[in-house]
Amino acid sequence: MTDVSDAEVAPTPAHKQEKELHLGWALVLISMAQLMVVLDASIANIALPFIGADLGIADANLTWIVTGYALAFGGLLLLGGRLGDLYGRRxxxxxxxxxxxxxxxxGGFxxxxxxxxxxxxxQGLGAALAxxxxxxxxxxxxPAGPARNRAFAVYAAMSGAGAAVGLILGGWLTGLDPVIGLEGWRLTFLINVPIGLVAAFLAPRFLRESASHPGQLxxxxxxTGTLGLLGLVYGFSRAGxxxxxxxxxxxxxxxxxxxxxxxxxxxxxxRVSHPLLPVRVFNNRTRATSFLVMALVPAAMFAMFYFLSLFIQLVIGYSPLKTGFAFLPFSVGIVIGAALSSNLVNRVAPRFIAGVGTLMAAAALVGFSRLEVPTGTADLLAVANGDxxxxxxxxxxxxxxxxxxxMSIGMGMTFVPLTLTAVHHLRAEDSGIGSGVLNTMQQVGGALGLAILGTVSLSAADGTKTSLVRDLTAQGIPPEGANGLAYIGSFTEGATxxxxxxxxxxxxGSAAIWAFLNVKASELATDGAEGAPVHVG
Incomplete structure (x- = not known):
């Protein structure tokens, strides 16, 4: 009697349905994990004043609650990606x-x-591994083709929507009355516990383990790579x-x-025989372009969240929770953009999808740059009087x-094709480090973007702020109050x-896509390492 493997038996409709259900649950687990990791970068932002008051943390040190996570996450991503390649990704x-x-x-306690x-x-260490x-x-x-494209679309949507979801969830949880004696800000941490543990427990059931190569770290x-990235992320964060x-x-x-x-x-x-970051990962022009653009785009997107959330709260006067809901359309839009691009990428070259997506995002930022509000001394005095x-x-x-x-639809149309091209035709043993490089580019790009655009904002607003402080002080406003009002009055100029x-x-980034991203839609439907021989039967 001869054993016949499942691969040799034609799949029945029941088998096919079971496999699709299996893949569906696998995607749910991966998406839950990615959303949890990404939203944790922003969920604590709204809670910072409450955390500072409860734990007696000085204002100057509150930023470390955000920066500490970003440092560990960004600095350890390359190592986390390589560890997955060596010891099993699952x-x-x-x-x-x-x-x-x-x-x-x-953190919750x-x-x-x-x-x-x-x-x-x-938390940053856990995120850098996961x-x-x-x-x-x-x-x-x-499998390569529509199934993988849809999975990458969901992953990209979770990555892009995480910041907006974090603002909403952070605002809602922080505003809750104490639950079983726990302040609302503590729930922003504790909500991760059941999600992370359930996902980890179910992973062996739905995710296949990759080959391990121990002893090659x-x-x-x-x-040197981890400390170097830590230095850059910390320096950029401090500069901002x-x-x-x-x-x-x-x-x-x-x-x-x-x-x-x-x-x-x-x-x-x-010089080493088994490098943490093989140079071959960058040899492909399309892949290198994807990495570059995935540093430039988040640089602008993270800064958009930062400046726009402050504008909505400080200048328009929304509450933290209402501010979070003001970003809800971003979460919806990026899902729409990701779904649209995952369907188009089966038929249209990624260059056209991501190229149009980046142009849409750039146009949106130009739109934000045209925001205007009254910023005269009389207007600020009215604010000081409670008007x-x-x-x-x-x-x-x-x-x-x-x-x-x-912007959200443009981001969805950008992230999906670039994520696909960034890991396309990587060697099996390099998939983890390729993913680590992509995530590192996003984190370092985000830190650099906030630093650069923060400097631009301060420089643009500096002259107006100085003038307003002088005029407000002359009107009898105490120096501390004058500084606060002048900051609000000059903020719009800096933000725009x-x-x-x-x-x-x-x-x-869009120019780089149009010039250098060179891969056809049909190529994304194939597996195998770049340069591997194609066997024709």
Whole structure:
């Protein structure tokens, strides 16, 4: 008697339905994990004042709640991606989720500043393990073609919508009355615990393990690469803060150390037999272009969330929860854009889809740059006397909503094809590190974008703010109050300048797509490493 494998038996409708259900649950797990990782970068933002008041954290240190997560996440992504390649992507994915859940539990019950900041760093570690493994698992779990394209569309939608979902969820949870004695801000951490643990528990049932290659970890590369990325992310984050800026000694030292360590990393990688980051990952022009654009686009998108959320709260006067809902159309739009591009990418070259998507996003930022509000001394004095907000008359539906929708659909049309082209035809043993590079570009690009556009904003607003402080002080407003009012009065000028520069960044990314992204739709429906021989029967 001869055993016949499942692969040799024609699939029945029942088998096909079972396989599709299996893939569906696999995608649910991966999407849950990615959404949890991405939204945690923004969910704590709205809760910062409440956290500071409850734990007695100084205002100057509150930013570390956000920066600490970004540092660990961005700095450890390359290592996390490579560990998945070496020791099994499902295993590393599960470990990452478990670490993230435990860290969220610690953060939710934090009793002091040190405990909370340690939990945020540990969350970043868990995210750095889970996120690149999640992307690589899509490439290895779903067959090339429409199924994989749809899976990447969902992944991209979760990645793009996470920031908006985080703002909504953070605003809602923070505003809740204490639940079983727990303040609302603690729930922004604790909500991750059941999600992470359930996803980790179900992963072996729906996700296939990849081959492992233990004993090949490039330790010198891991150390220099991780520390170099930490230096860059910290330096860029510090440069984007008004109290520090580009001229701060620690900013300069961190950036210089980051560049030096990455130079050492490059030398190490050229000499070891099993490098943490193989140069071959960048040899493909289309893939290298995808990595570049995926640094430029989030640089502008993250800054859009930052400046627009502040504008909506400080200038228009929305509450934190209402601000979160103001971004709800972004979540819907990016899902629409991702779904549209996942269908088009089967028939249309990625260059056209992503090229049009980036142009739409650039146009949206130009639209945001045209926001105007009254900023005269008399207007600010009226605000000081309790007469509403400067931008109370700004019509959200006419001035903000159309551009949020335009940008979100453009982002959905950009992320899906670029995610596909970034990991397309990578060697099986490089899928994790390729995913790690893609995530790293997004994180470093986001930090760099906030730093650059923050500097642009401060420079554009500086003259107006100085003038307003002088005029308000002359009107009898105390210096501290004058500074606060002048910041609000000059904010729109700085934010609109930042939006315009953000549009330029995305336009540069669009130009790179049109010039260098060279892969056909039919090629995305095939598997196998680039350069591998094609066997014709």
């Amino acid at each position: 295993r590393v994915f599960m470990i990452g989720l478990a670490v993230f859940a435990v860290a969220s539990f610690i 934090a009793q002091n500043e040190a405990m909370l900041l340690a939990s945020r760093g540990l 996120s690149p493994a999640a992307l690589a698992l899509i490439a290895t779990t779903f 490039d330790v010198p590369g891991a150390v 803060e008004a109290e520090h800026g580009w001229g701060d000694p620690w900013t300069i030292a961190s950036l210089a150390a980051g560049v030096a360590l990455l130079a050492v990393f490059a030398v190490v990688e050229s 509403g907000f400067l931008g109370a008359d700004v019509n959200y539906w006419a001035s903000i909503f159309p551009f949020i929708v335009l 300048a930042a939006f315009l520069v953000g549009a330029v960044l995305i336009a540069l």
